[in-house]
Amino acid sequence: MAVDPNVYDIEIEHVTKRFGDFVAVKDMNLKIKKGEFFSMLGPSGCGKTTTLRMVAGFDQPTEGEIYLANTPVAGVPPYKRPVNTVFQSYALFPHLSTWENIAFGLKRKGVEKKEIQQRVDEAIAMVEMESMRDRKPVQLSGGQQQRVALARALVNRPTVLLLDEPLGALDAKLRKAMQLELKKLQSEVGITFIYVTHDQEEALTMSDRLAVMSQGLVEQIGTPTEIYENPQSAFVANFIGVSNIYLSDVIRVENGVAECRTDKGLGVLVSVQDKAIKAGDKVGVVIRPEKLAIAPAEKMDEVADRENVYDGVVKAVVYIGSVTQFIVDIEGKHLAQVLYQNLYHTEREEWAQEQKVKVACWKDSASLITDVEKGMAEKDLMGEVVKRI
């Protein structure tokens, strides 16, 4: 089922949650569309689980209102909400088989035997566990247990499924496989998913849209591409992937291009896109490592058509197989991380420390952030990397 852009399954309006003096969620506003795979991404402690618990009804907002399918749900107990939750700890009953674990909730609700049979079989088929229907949890791998937990939620045919770091206990390879499976399952069953994770790659891979959270605040909401290509704050730019960020002044804006000067005096041209940026603004110029091109000085024509071309010196080279990572000093002013795709067999030999290079970037490949204060502490990380080399 496709996402219906006009219908919201969940609306969170000005929701604040306090535990005593501590504010775990601050004035949150979110609208999640019907059929959407929506993720909440942020570091541990930023308020993700608290938000899910309020949607599920295990906790009440201190302020604000939550709507499920246009109906305010304050005071509605969890079991009466069209919502199910899958937790990181699967909490399966150890003495029950796969089939019985999935049937448990329906039996307790007094659903008719024949219907239980049919719905449990259907849920088992969805997660492809037919061959393990009689096994106990100890006879299942972590990934298989997670599927049972998923089926146990799906059997209730919820409108919305809440998933709280459901793949957290799995090893990296299985986790990747389950990510794709979950995504496929979600688009087949058409249930709205709210997926909580602290893993940025996971959120980018799976989501239609995501909210990036920090310290109880939603920092940015957007599609994976919007969030990655156009982060709105230093926090988002640093949390999602790696960014080179340079504090800068805007000298002038002409024809949609901002002429910026970094705090060390490097000039950079950046497309302003739809942002309200004007001369005199303090901004952060954000350049992703893969968007900086580097070329040995004698091959400068390879990068000469980019609006920003600088002299650089290679400070460190780390060969990572598919790419080589460089730390490059740009005109004695800034350090930048550069990722270079190794397309040819010979490239590994070409690079040396202290080698002189050209470093270049298109104006459209950089972006600007206006919220430059928060998260800028991380910009010193690059200095740390180099000191260790």
Ligand SMILES: Nc1ncnc2c1ncn2[C@@H]1O[C@H](COP(=O)(O)OP(=O)(O)O)[C@@H](O)[C@H]1O
């Ligand atoms: N019942 C509670 N009482 C007091 N503090 C809580 C309670 N639940 C969560 N918190 C605090 O709220 C913050 C957000 O927690 P949580 O939503 O679990 O974060 P996340 O899921 O993003 O890791 C944390 O600092 C946590 O310690």
Ligand SMILES: [Mg+2]
């Ligand atoms: Mg949590």
